[in-house]
Amino acid sequence: MNIDLTNILSHMDTTENVECTLENERFQYGADAYSILNNKPFTLNLVNVMGQKLEVRGETEIQLAVPCDRCLEDVTITIPIAIDYEFRVSEEQIVPEEDEEYSFLTEDYRELIVDAMVRDEILVNWPDKVLCRDDCKGICPVCGQNLNQKDCGCDRVVLDPRMAKFQDIFNEFKEV
Ligand SMILES: [Zn+2]
Ligand SMILES: [Zn+2]
Structure with missing residues (x-):
């Protein structure tokens, strides 16, 4: 979902708590897509600090x-999401920092794209290894x-082909 920032940006020193849910039911990662199992609502806290910072x-x-x-x-993995951003604000508009590209703001900087923010956090916190259990034996x-x-x-x-004949000898020996 997107959060329209028009109201908070035009009201200095106000706070908005917005209940968010994700639009995506799956998380796309390269060619793979993983089901999101718990799309429960969470709260984003928006604060306009003196009209200079969001x-x-x-x-x-x-x-x-x-x-x-x-x-x-399939293994259920839990990824912690901690969203913590500060945007520079001037004349009721978000002003991008130099070299900063906000993939989670719409092009006009008027809306926050919640799914994109969460996506960035998932990528940052993606586990190095996903195992069903530490001693998983894998597949044959x-x-x-x-x-x-x-x-x-x-x-x-x-077996090394040169070793194969020793294996044969060993098997013959076993059969005796
Ligand atoms: Zn496994
Ligand atoms: Zn097998």
């Missing part, structure tokens, strides 16, 4: 369904079986 603050948590890096089963590279559920019995030892 402060935007709010906290929430986003839960996403993300595949485990090893076995690809031969048949694709999820090895946490059962062992498929595939021979997953990749």
Whole structure:
């Protein structure tokens, strides 16, 4: 959703608490999209400080369904969102800082794009590793079986071709 800033920008030393919900049901990250599992409302606090500064603050948590890096089963991850911005204001307008591009403001700087702010926070706090459990066994590279559920019995030892004949000898020896 977008927050229209016209009112807060034109009223010096006022505060607005805006209840926000996300429009997006999924979080797009490169070619992947992850379902947002908890789209619960949260509050953004907007303060016009002496007509010179607009402060935007709010906290929430986003839960996403993300595949485990090893076995690809969906894992629920929780990402903390802490929005904390200050925009320079002059003559009831947001004035961009030099070199600053605000992806979460509309082009005319009159509206705040809540989804874009949350998106930036998700990117910043994205976990290095997503595992369903620390000792996830992953999937079998031969048949694709999820090895946490059962062992498929595939021979997953990749042998050097020169070693293969020793393996044969070893197997023959076992059969005796
Ligand atoms: Zn896993
Ligand atoms: Zn297998």
